[in-house]
Amino acid sequence: MHKKALVRDLLKEKQTELTAAERKLSAVLLDDQLLTGLQSITRLAELAEVSSPTIIRLARKLGFDGFSDMQDAIRDEIGARMKKPLAKLDTPGDSSDHMVSRFIQAVSGNVNRTIERLDLAEFDEVAALLSDPSHRLYLLGGRITRSNAHYFFNHLQIIRPQVTLLDSSPSAWPQSLLDMDAGSVLIVFDIRRYEKELEKLADLAVKQGATIVLFTDAWGSPIEKHARHCFRAMVEVPSSWDSTLAINFLIEALVADVQSRSSDQSAERIAALEQMIGESRIFRSN
Template sequence: MLNTSKTVSDVIHAHFNGLTRAERQLAESLLENYPVSGLGSITTIAENAGVSTPTVARMVQKLGYKGYPEFQAHLHQELEATISNPIAKHDRWAADAPNRHILNRFAEAVMTNLRTSLGELKTASFDEAALLLGDRNRNIYFVGGRITGALAEYFFTHMQVIRPKTTLMSSNASAWPQYVLNMQAGDVLVIFDIRRYEADLTTLAKVAKANKVEIILFTDQWMSPVAPHAGTCFKLHIEAPSAWDSSVVTLFVVEALIEAVQSSSWDETRERIHTLEGLFEQARLFRKPK
């Protein structure tokens, strides 16, 4: 039975090793410009992949779909979900929402997101990201979009305390070339990009990767176009009964990474925090208890 909680991309990846050579060629063609590459007619899809029409029909059935129309219907649903604006999204949730208090409904959605995301998250990817972020020989850059820029700033603020060589990039794409100018091979670029993906972030990722910069991506279950350029990708579930997507799971993973990095070099981190507290004292930033 087909698992409707998974994207078509997930299904393709899960079945990839069991596909024939022609079917793998088709799968790679579909994933290359996903999901748009799968929105044409079955004949067009076959021609673009250089395979026969029967190959397309056989593969979609092997993936668990009743036929090509059902396969394509799922792609259309995904595409609609990724481009839905806040008003359309709120109307959809409001129509389907059970008659319960928003706190309970929201908590249920967030907990489902967390369980699903953790079930799909590979600990090896998490450990690899923590290792990159903790390497003091690398410069770390953080950037996000119109909404996710706040998450990038939050991550940067903590990492700046833990280690040197951290930079928060401006959300203004016209300023990015100056940052890229200073990036060296082996540096790390942390990108936050969720649905209604921002084209400028994809351009930035392409340029950074060409300069051999390591990219860590935080995205959603539908996957930002940045994903093919990222060495480490956190694919996290974000839907909630709201006009806006939820950042709870993304923030959870960010905070877990912060702890992993600071604990890996606690002696140095503790010394930096001690020095910083002295600077706060001199600046009289915080009120002293009476």
């Protein structure tokens, strides 16, 4: 079982079964994105301030044969998370299969596995949060996911008021952070390679009282530790770049749910928008 499960997920799932010392060790591993797990058992014990037997017991509780077995899994997980997109060019493929067919299979698998891992209760909670007009919404994506943030923003601003797409330049973020408070929701998109600037923004937003909703990949952005809600989507396809189609599936499903929860308000806004578009045609050149 542990060959398929991510170590980070196993640590979170087993929390209620762990002793105080094991939970302390688990926190050290999770806080550092598992990187401390690559240390020697002696060094890890020093860093976590636990005994070596505690490390071995934790590994076995997670389903591993011992520390070295868990460390191999951590190494594989970090390697997959940090893999450079261009390295995919070296992956051999079946030349007899057309790219379109291979891509369809990969994307279909991504969407299906994303749905399988989706927590419907959390989905409903996020939809309710985003449909509440008392919450001001802010959206931002990274270098690859900026288009996802923009797409989500375009729909949300039609459905409800108080929606802001943050500028792509970090130098413009302090002005928006200044207005964030306990009624604010920051929606962030961050997939590998994870962007330090986005993590810092999330940290500052939480300190302002904002709620973070994160869209990330299977391995999980470091922003997860700041997020109240997190959606993990599958992104791997036979390409030099990761695919965000599964993320867009989640976005469109949320748009539909938010609109259904705000049907009267959104209908009025859409009608007003159509009227403005019609009246503004006089300003357009023929």
